[in-house]
Amino acid sequence: MTIQQLSVFIENHPGNLNKVLAVLADNSINIKALTIADTADFGIVRLIVSDPQKAFNALRDKHFSVQLQDILSVEMAPEPGSLYHILNLFATENVSLEYVYAFSYGSKSTLVLRTDNREKAVEIIRKNNLKSVTEADLK
């Protein structure tokens, strides 16, 4: 029920995101999802890519502060209310979301989420038979 996600630290300056993207382009890495969390001074770019380990190595070589981690992901039905339904399961169990984003590939939609209680989140996914997404599903 996890996929690999890259988190890259960037300062808030014009052109900084493009430096990350240039490294990925140069290494023929495809981006499946990208989201940015920002503050006044810096941001975190979170990426789901075609070859996470290769992307991680390439970014490290260019001295980016980058983290590769397994992150929870579940499939969403392509219909109104499905995101609400899933997140409600976490809310009723009092699990807090640190961040959440979604992306589509083919005809499917995937939800990516980090919570303050990973064990409990896994339990909720299992108990409710949520369809998990793995790295292989993204190929």
Place this chain on the structure above:
Amino acid sequence: MIWNRDIECMSRDEMRKLQDRRLIDLVAKVYNHVPFYKRKMDELGVKPTDIKGIEDIPKLPFTYKQDLRDNYPFGLFAVPMKDIVRVHGSSGTTGKPTTVGYTRNDIENWKEVTARCFSMAGITSKDIVQVSYGYGLFTGGLGAHYGAENVGCSVIPMSGGNTRRQLQLMCDFGSTVLACTPSYALHMADAMKDFGYSIDDMKLRVGVFGAEPWTEAMRHELEKKLHIHAHDIYGLSEIMGPGVSMDCEYHDGLHIHEDHFFPEIVDPETKEPLPDGTEGELVFTTLTKEGIPLLRYNTRDLSTLNHEPCACGRTLVRMRKITGRSDDMLIIRGVNLFPSQIEHVLLELGETSAHYILYVDRQNNLDTLELQVELDENHMLDTIRDLQMLTRRIEHALNSACGLTIKVTLVQPKTIARSEGKAIRVVDKRKK
């Protein structure tokens, strides 16, 4: 107005004889009572009897700030603690302050020299003196306080901060003298409007400013904005505190109270004594100090000396206004800060790289500090909250270690310029 005409206008010959006598006594005292100096002098092969007067002073060892740290807290004191009536500390050193102790006589002498300083600025017993230097371990507040009280002024012990209240009491009490750092004086001047005051509400006529280097241009600005005569008071806790020297109404250098503090200028590289007019490191020997007497204490402040008599009638040697230092110490809101302290904190936390750059600026006339720290390539955090908590941990550790508020900004690894030689750790954007 001259507080002690006998000393301040003494002939050079008489002054030299006084200094000769006092130096001979001092050297015997430190050799016999301070193991640090006995060892230092033995190493150099100098005996107290070799010192027959001021001309022998180059034979004596230097003392550095590090020596005070190494002998923390009371290792350099020359008298037992029962004879110490006061302890002060210099601000902002790595963990440990440098401590100094005063006997009752030391306090009397301090009162004497600060009273001379206040008189030099034309301050009399009719004045109401608002002391807005910090009171506490820092020597500024109590040093200025005792001097003003000795002159007979009405002293208002405000201490620093709380600008609104400073201005309110300045107005209500009719303070005629303001004693604080020049940057805080400028801040107060500019804040008046914000709090509904104008300079016409105030009775200020004199400013006694010190604890940080400032320029002639700053003097003119302060005089214009506050409608005062602004004077520069110099001092450091290791030697006494404020009152080591002060400029008179001619503002042509600061008169050093050389009957207590014997000054030399030495070459920053060779440490050889330099003649009048040549810039070098300012060195003091505390001729009368009992608590913590120091031989040839190197302040690392850069200045020149001038032994010509002054138009004011004083014969006391004058030092040029301090314009810089021979080491990398910064003075921020009167607090001493060495870049090495920052490095120490970062290494101790070990959560970022130790590559940093400190930006010093002055906003609304108050010094501001921003520290940019490179995030460690191997230490990425995935959430904004974790990164902000890291920032706060660093800010908190810096505040504990330096006593200063420093804004921390995380930057990408390898983005702070590496230099071939000495790394550039500090960018001081304050106007000189």
